[in-house]
Every structure is written in structure tokens, then in C-alpha cells.
Amino acid sequence: xxxxxxxxxxxxxxxxxxxxxxxxxxxxxxxxxxxxxxxxxxxxxxxxxxxxxxxxxxxxxxxxxxxxxxxxxxxxxxxxxxxxxxxxxxxxxxxxxxxxxxxxxxxxxxxxxxxxxxxxxxxxxxxxxxxxxxxxxxxxxxxxxxxxxxxxxxxxxxxxxxxxxxxxxxxxxxxxxxxxxxxxxxxxxxxxxxxxxxxxxxxxxxxxxxxxxxxxxxxxxxxxxxxxxxxxxxxxxxxxxxxxxxxxxxxxxxxxxxxxxxxxxxxxxxxxxxxxxxx
Numbered sequence: 001x002x003x004x005x006x007x008x009x010x011x012x013x014x015x016x017x018x019x020x021x022x023x024x025x026x027x028x029x030x031x032x033x034x035x036x037x038x039x040x041x042x043x044x045x046x047x048x049x050x051x052x053x054x055x056x057x058x059x060x061x062x063x064x065x066x067x068x069x070x071x072x073x074x075x076x077x078x079x080x081x082x083x084x085x086x087x088x089x090x091x092x093x094x095x096x097x098x099x100x101x102x103x104x105x106x107x108x109x110x111x112x113x114x115x116x117x118x119x120x121x122x123x124x125x126x127x128x129x130x131x132x133x134x135x136x137x138x139x140x141x142x143x144x145x146x147x148x149x150x151x152x153x154x155x156x157x158x159x160x161x162x163x164x165x166x167x168x169x170x171x172x173x174x175x176x177x178x179x180x181x182x183x184x185x186x187x188x189x190x191x192x193x194x195x196x197x198x199x200x201x202x203x204x205x206x207x208x209x210x211x212x213x214x215x216x217x218x219x220x221x222x223x224x225x226x227x228x229x230x231x232x233x234x235x236x237x238x239x240x241x242x243x244x245x246x247x248x249x250x251x252x253x254x255x256x257x258x259x260x261x262x263x264x265x266x267x268x269x270x271x272x273x274x275x276x277x278x279x
Contacts, residue, residue, distance in 0.1 A: 001081045002102060003163075004029040005074050007067050008088040009036070010212065012045045013130045014203055019051070021091045025098050026084060030054040032070050036061045049132075062216045062224040068169045079163040085171055086200075091136075092159050093199040093261045101160065101196055111189040112161035112174055114182070115198025116276035118143045118266060121205050121252070125243035129207040136203055137258040143201065143266050144252030146243050148279065151232035153225075155276045158182070159198040169223075185277045197273045201261055205243070210236065 004026045008015050019029060033053040035042045046053055054074070059066045075083045082102050086092055092115065094101055101113060120140035122128040128139045148155045154172045161167070166175045174182035174189070182190060210233065217230035236243070245252040251268045255261075263269075 001028065001078070002026045002084070002099065003075075003078060003081055004084045004086065005032070005071055006030070006086050006088050007032045007034050007070050008046065009034045009042065009062075009067075011088050011204075011208070012042065012049065013132075013208070014089045014136075014206070015046070015051065016049055016132055017130070017134070017136050017203070018086065018088050018091060022084065022086065030074055032057065032074060034059060034067060034070070060221075060223075062219055062221070064225060065169045065223045068167060068171060071171065072166045075161070075163040075165070077163070081163050082160065083163055084160055085158065085167065087171075089203045090157075091201040091203065091261060093201060093263050094160075095196055095263050098160065101191070104195070105160075105191055108191075109189075110191040112158055112165050112182070113191045113196050113198060114193065114277075115157050115159045115196075115200050116272060117145070117147065117155045117157065117200050117202045118269075118272075119145060119147050119202050119205060119243075121146075121243050121245065125239075125245040125252075127205050127207050127209055127242070130203075135258070137255075137260065140203060140205070141254050141258065142245055142252050143255055144243075144245065144250045145268075145272055145275075146247070146250040146252065147202070147204075147232065149249050150235040151228050153228050153232070155279060156183075157198070157200045159200065170225075193273060193277060197269075197277075199261070199263060199266070199269065210241070 004022045031053050033056045035058050121142045147153050156172045158167045168175045213229050213233040216224050217226050219226050255265045
């Protein structure tokens, strides 16, 4: 069986689009709701979208370590099955059918698959509003790589794995014993990046993102990575409150297909892959 695990907090408006993206890719979808207080209305918002939470937890604001713990615990409920782990603003795209990739992993005894972020942004580098009826592919026509150069945020992601495979905070790497991780270009348990390196289209950059960046930056807690968020917020402020899509370092390109995401649409993916795995 192939399962989807996601943890949702404030960003409920992207959740329906995200789940719709994965609906035909997996057998089961598990939504864990992360609320910040007992009177948080996040559960009501989720249920209004027609989604039944698998689990509801109440934890401190923006504790990304706790979010990763929730992912690891959820996956271990079906430890021998395969899982896609995706935050609620991530649309993962594979070079071929994900079930074929799982079958190859089983045959060759690979335990996990990795990938990296492609940041999606609106026209002229703006942050569009997302509603239930929004076509996110048309609304975010540009893809690039600006978050890492602007804030230093890690662009690596573990995207597909066996349930017993634990990930590090942010789901950036696999966590092994003695504090070892899967960082680097090669690991015997990982499907080689030449065979599959997942594109993680990141739809974080909508009309609510500036407020969310500021809120995390103001937490001043180590588990929220507040310095990274503060750096991103200040970088956007310096570029007139948008992303400079003409900055060549960001490798921003307008995509051609706006009905779905085509793995081959973005022209610099091979170049980015080589960069990302070294970070």
C-alpha cells in the first residue's frame, strides 16, 4: 500500500489543492491537524473543507521538531508500507509513475527517495491569493530556486520512504543511529538521484506568507528556525515586497503547462539537482 502523510496548521487554504494533487497517486491519505491552542478553530476549518482529520494535536506554535515527530509516529503505524510525506503546501512530482518507483525500490532494496524544492511564485514575483476554486497552476506560473539564496533554508526533502524510515526536522534528510543522516549525493539505501529526484513544488508563497513569516520570526524559539524566517522576511522587504524573478541566481522560469505539473517543464532541474544534494 502507498500512503500520504501530511500535517496541517494555519495554511488550510492550500490543503484541498494539495490533497487533490495526491488523490490518484496513493491508496490512503492521513491528515494530522496541528492546532496551537484548545480554542484554535483549525479543526472546524478542516471539517468545513470536507476533510476528516486522522488525529488532532495541540502543541506550541511553529514547533517544526514536533511536526516531524508526528510524521515519524504516523508512518510507523504502517512501518512496512510506503509513505509519501508532504507538507500541506507541497506538490511532489515524480519523473514517472510513483508506483513504478516503489516497485523498483522494492526490487533493488532501496528504502527511500529524495528530492528538492522548486519555489512557485505569481506574476512579476507577487504572492497570489489562494481560494478553493483557484487554479494554482495558472496562479503560480513561475518556478525557481529563491528561498535558499534568500534565507539559507535547506532545499533537500525526503519525499518517499518506508514507514520505519525516520526523517530529521523539516523532513530534509533520513535520520540514522548515532546522529548520522542521509546528507550527500549517495547512500546505499536511497534510490540514486539519477534515477529519481523528486520535484517538490512549493506553494508556500501566497498572499498569507508575509504574515506567516513574520509570526514565526517573532517567536524567537530555536525549534521554529526563527532566524531563517526573519532573514527571508527581510530579504523580501528589500526587494519591494515581492520576489525578484529577474535575478539570475534564482533560476526563475515561466512554466508552459498550467493544467498540471510536467516534470520536464522546468529547464534547470538537472542543474538544481546537482546543487541541492551538496547543501
